[in-house]
Amino acid sequence: MTVNYLGLISANDLPASFTKFFVEPVSVGFPSPANDYLESPIDLNKYLIKNGAATFLVRVSGDSMLNANIADQAILIVDRSLKPKHGSIVVASLDGDFVCKRLQLKPRLCLLPENPKYEPIYIQHGQDLDIMGTVTAAINKFE
Amino acid sequence: MKFLALVDCDNFYASCERVFRPDLKKVPIVVLSNNDGCVIARSKEAKAMGIKMGVPWFKVKKAYLTQGGKVFSSNFALYGDLSKRVMNILDGMVKKMEIYSIDEAFLDLQHIQNKNQAYEFGIYCRNTIRQWVGIPVRIGIAPTKTLTKVASHVAKHANGGMGVCCLNNQKDIAHILKTLPIREIWGIGNNLSRQLNQMGIYSAYELMQTDIRLIRKKFSVVLERTVRELRGESCIQIEDHADPKKQIVVSRSFRGKIENLEVLKPLISNFAVRAAEKLRHEKQKCSQVSVFISTSRFNKRPQHRGFSSFQFPYPMDDTRSILMGSKKILAKIFKEGYPYSKAGILLSHFSHPTFIQQSLFQSKDQQSLKQNTNLMEAIDALNSNQTQIYYAAQHPAGLSPIQKSMVSPKYTTNWWELPTTK
Known part of the structure; x- marks a missing residue:
C-alpha cells in the first residue's frame, strides 16, 4: 500500500483545550523560512462539497448499500443540484421515507440496493417517489 | 426600462419543516411562536382550514389536530440555515441584491432587457431554489420596489400561475392597482390607510392618481415616494449593505x-x-x-x-x-x-x-x-463557553428556557440531528 503525505493539520482545527494563550509578549527569533511558502491547510469541505447551498448531509441507517462502500451510520454528502443519472447513487423519498439506493432508469425505474440480502425496489404505479439529490461521497468513520 | 425583482419564499417556516419530511408533503403544517404561543406560519393546507395568522395556539389546537394537522415549535436554526442557502443562490445570480428579511430579497435585474427575459429569469430562479434547497418561492418583477411587492402579491394569489408575475406596462399595472386595496401596498399601515380612506382613496389606483403635491402637503415624503413608485418611477434603491439593527x-x-x-x-x-x-x-x-x-x-x-x-x-x-x-x-x-x-x-x-460623544458631565474617565x-x-x-457568570440580580436558572415541546431536529446544523435514511 502506498501512502501519500497530504499535509499538516492547522492549529485552528484543534479543539479549544489545545490552544494556548500567550498573555505575556512572546520573544521573537529569526522569522520562519517557511513564511513565504505558507499555504492554507487542507480543507475537507472544499474536497467534498462543490455547491454548498445545495449540499446536505444525511446519515445512513442500515447495510443495504454495503457493496457500494456505504456502511451503516455513514454520512452521505448529497448534492441536490446534480441531475441524477442512470446508475447514480441517490437519496430519494419513497412513500414519505428517505432511502439511499442506486438509481436504475432503464429498462424499468427501480431503486437497487448494493447488498444481495436486499431485493430491488421496483416503483409501482401510484407510488410516490421523489429524488432528493445525488450522493457524491460517503464518509465511513472507523474510530 | 429597469427591472427589479422581489423573491419571496412561500409560507417559509412551514415550507422549511417540509424539506426533510417528505411524509408531510400534503399535510397541513403550522409553526408556533417562541413558547408555543401563537401560530406564526401556515402551509397552504392549514390556511385552507381557516387557521388565521397570529391566532393563539390553544384556541385552534383541538380542532386543528383532530383534522389531521401537524404542528411544530419554531426551529430557527433550521430556518436560518435554509434562508442563508436561498440567499446565497440568489447572490450568485445577480450583481446586486438586498436581503430584506429571512424569506425575502430584492434583486436588481440589470442584465434583463425585456419582459420575456424577465419571465425566463423568474422561472429559472424559482426552479433552481426549489431543486437545490427544496423551498418554493414566488417572484414579482417590476420597475420599482413597491411594484415588485404588488407583482409578488399577484404571483401568490393568481391561481395556476407559475409563481412568477411581471408587471412592466402601464396598462397591466393600472389594471392590477384598481383591484388592490391601499392597505396591501408596501409601507401603508392601518393608520395611514384609514386616513386615506377618509379622503375617499380606497384602491392603489386611486392613490396613484392622487396629486403628488397634495400627498406631500398632507402626509410625508415617504408616502410621496410610494405614489411615485406606483407610477413606475423608481425612488427606493436596492441597498446591498445590511442596515445595522435599530433596536x-x-x-x-x-x-x-x-x-x-x-x-x-x-x-x-x-x-x-x-x-x-x-x-x-x-x-x-x-x-x-x-x-x-x-x-x-x-x-x-x-x-x-x-x-x-x-x-x-x-x-x-x-x-x-x-x-x-x-x-x-x-x-x-x-x-x-x-x-x-x-x-x-x-x-x-x-x-x-x-463615534461616541463624551458627555461634559461624565464623571468616568477614559x-x-x-x-x-x-x-x-x-x-x-x-x-x-461552558462557564456561566451571573449578575447578582439575575434569576439563577438564566433566561427561562424557551418552551418548545414540538421542535423538529436541526437537520442542517447538528451532527446528531441529521436526516436519516431508512
Missing part, C-alpha cells in the same frame, strides 16, 4: 402568571443581561432602555399593560447600567394584583461605539470606560 428586543411569555414584583425582578434582569450581550455582539451602544409587562389578553381578570423607558446620559453597552435602568422602570410600571403573563426589554437609540469594556468582553467570552 434589540428580548421578551418571553411566562408559563405561569406572575403577580409578585420580587418574582418578576430577576426575570427582567435575565432579559437585560441577554439584551446587553446581543447589543455588544452587534457592536452597538444604546441610549435608551425600555421595559414592558402585560397581562394575558385572553384572561378574564383585570388587564394591565405597563411600558416605560429610561434614558442614559450617554450611549453605553454595560450590562450593569442596563440592569440598573431596567430595575428602575420595572418598579415604576409594576402594579400589585395583576397576573402578568408576558414581559420584555427593548434597547434602542443606538450609536456606533467608535481609563475606567476602557476597563468596563474589557470587563464586559471578558464576561461575554466566558459565557460563550
Whole structure:
C-alpha cells in the first residue's frame, strides 16, 4: 500500500483545550523560512462539497448499500443540484421515507440496493417517489 | 426600462419543516411562536382550514389536530440555515441584491432587457431554489420596489400561475392597482390607510392618481415616494449593505402568571443581561432602555399593560447600567394584583461605539470606560463557553428556557440531528 503525505493539520482545527494563550509578549527569533511558502491547510469541505447551498448531509441507517462502500451510520454528502443519472447513487423519498439506493432508469425505474440480502425496489404505479439529490461521497468513520 | 425583482419564499417556516419530511408533503403544517404561543406560519393546507395568522395556539389546537394537522415549535436554526442557502443562490445570480428579511430579497435585474427575459429569469430562479434547497418561492418583477411587492402579491394569489408575475406596462399595472386595496401596498399601515380612506382613496389606483403635491402637503415624503413608485418611477434603491439593527428586543411569555414584583425582578434582569450581550455582539451602544409587562389578553381578570423607558446620559453597552435602568422602570410600571403573563426589554437609540460623544458631565474617565469594556468582553467570552457568570440580580436558572415541546431536529446544523435514511 502506498501512502501519500497530504499535509499538516492547522492549529485552528484543534479543539479549544489545545490552544494556548500567550498573555505575556512572546520573544521573537529569526522569522520562519517557511513564511513565504505558507499555504492554507487542507480543507475537507472544499474536497467534498462543490455547491454548498445545495449540499446536505444525511446519515445512513442500515447495510443495504454495503457493496457500494456505504456502511451503516455513514454520512452521505448529497448534492441536490446534480441531475441524477442512470446508475447514480441517490437519496430519494419513497412513500414519505428517505432511502439511499442506486438509481436504475432503464429498462424499468427501480431503486437497487448494493447488498444481495436486499431485493430491488421496483416503483409501482401510484407510488410516490421523489429524488432528493445525488450522493457524491460517503464518509465511513472507523474510530 | 429597469427591472427589479422581489423573491419571496412561500409560507417559509412551514415550507422549511417540509424539506426533510417528505411524509408531510400534503399535510397541513403550522409553526408556533417562541413558547408555543401563537401560530406564526401556515402551509397552504392549514390556511385552507381557516387557521388565521397570529391566532393563539390553544384556541385552534383541538380542532386543528383532530383534522389531521401537524404542528411544530419554531426551529430557527433550521430556518436560518435554509434562508442563508436561498440567499446565497440568489447572490450568485445577480450583481446586486438586498436581503430584506429571512424569506425575502430584492434583486436588481440589470442584465434583463425585456419582459420575456424577465419571465425566463423568474422561472429559472424559482426552479433552481426549489431543486437545490427544496423551498418554493414566488417572484414579482417590476420597475420599482413597491411594484415588485404588488407583482409578488399577484404571483401568490393568481391561481395556476407559475409563481412568477411581471408587471412592466402601464396598462397591466393600472389594471392590477384598481383591484388592490391601499392597505396591501408596501409601507401603508392601518393608520395611514384609514386616513386615506377618509379622503375617499380606497384602491392603489386611486392613490396613484392622487396629486403628488397634495400627498406631500398632507402626509410625508415617504408616502410621496410610494405614489411615485406606483407610477413606475423608481425612488427606493436596492441597498446591498445590511442596515445595522435599530433596536434589540428580548421578551418571553411566562408559563405561569406572575403577580409578585420580587418574582418578576430577576426575570427582567435575565432579559437585560441577554439584551446587553446581543447589543455588544452587534457592536452597538444604546441610549435608551425600555421595559414592558402585560397581562394575558385572553384572561378574564383585570388587564394591565405597563411600558416605560429610561434614558442614559450617554450611549453605553454595560450590562450593569442596563440592569440598573431596567430595575428602575420595572418598579415604576409594576402594579400589585395583576397576573402578568408576558414581559420584555427593548434597547434602542443606538450609536456606533467608535463615534461616541463624551458627555461634559461624565464623571468616568477614559481609563475606567476602557476597563468596563474589557470587563464586559471578558464576561461575554466566558459565557460563550461552558462557564456561566451571573449578575447578582439575575434569576439563577438564566433566561427561562424557551418552551418548545414540538421542535423538529436541526437537520442542517447538528451532527446528531441529521436526516436519516431508512
